[in-house]
Amino acid sequence: MFISYTAGFTIVAGVVAMDYQWLLLGFIVALAGVVRGCIGFGFSALVVASAALFIPPATIVPMVAILEIVASVHMAFSTWRQAAFRPLLYLLAGTAIATPLGVYALVLLSAADIRLLLSGLIFILSLLLLSGWQYRGVVTKSSYLSMGLFAGICNGASAVGGLPVATFLASVRLSMTQLRATLVLFFFAADLILILSATAHGLLQQSLVIYSVMMVLPMALGIQLGTVLFHKLNEKTLRLAVIALLLLLSLTGLVRGLLGYLIS
Incomplete structure (x- = not known):
């Protein structure tokens, strides 16, 4: 009898912990959506850097790719005519x-190794x-092509391939309209490539797709709020705040990962 009660308590505790994790993820996704709506970047990096601390990276990376595709699909169809297609094709060739x-x-790597890499x-x-x-x-x-190769490795392992590409394209002679359109199409296509590759490796399971769909609403609400706040907040200050938060989260992950290796 005692064993059955103990087993029942363990199951209930596990369910509560799982619900807590996904509620926390929903909050993180909404917050990252606000950032995306305000400054147009940082969604994937914020979600991955935060959620990988308590959710397996092999789960969170494909999920973020799905959410990025949903967030980008409207913009991709409305901006594709302004994109710089020649650079885009070489970038995507390397990424693919x-x-x-x-x-x-x-x-291949363990969750601890991937967390450290991320x-x-x-x-x-x-x-x-x-x-x-x-x-x-x-x-x-x-x-x-070289930047595409580097971005592809970053994208496949951590869903943050857009960060180096955005930094690289900012130094190329493109108009702001071309830059924005090219980045939108790159994010959209790169995440499609990631999803196809994740599916081929058996990472994209039905439960993950269901959880991803559940995260669409908090992401959409966050993006909508961010779009409203865009005209009320200082973009430069917010951009620096996001980078500082990414540094803090990633440093936390590094320290946690290194301590784990030292203790074990």
Whole structure:
């Protein structure tokens, strides 16, 4: 009898803990949606850096890709005519080649290893954004392809391939309209590539799709609120605040991961 009560308590506690995790994820997704609505970037990085602390990376990365596709689909159809297609094609060629490698790492490595990798990537990319770095060399087809390869690995392993591409394209001679449209199409296509690769590796299961659909509403509400706040908040200050938050979250993940290795 005691054993049955103990088992029942364990099951109930597990269900409550799981509900708590998904409620917390919904809050994180809504907050990241506000950021996306305000400044147009940082959604994936914020969700991954936060949620990977308590949800397996192999679950959160494909989920973020699904949410990014949903968030980008309307913008992709309305802005595609303004995109710089030649650079975009080379970027996506590299991304298509390298994304499966990133996803393979997501499957092959342990959750602890991937958390450490995610935190390290986001920390480095956030420092890059904070530094205001711009590419100073001659931009060639090889430059776009190489950036696409790097972004593909980042995208497959952590769903944050958009950060290096956004930083790189900001230093290329594109109008703001072209830059925005090119980034929107890149995010949309890169996440489709990620979903296809994740499906091929068995990561995209029915339960994950259901949970992703549940997260669409908080994301949409967050984006809508962010769009309203866009005209009331200082974009530069908010951008710096987001980068600071990414640095804090990724540093927390790095310290936690390294301590885990030292203790074990």
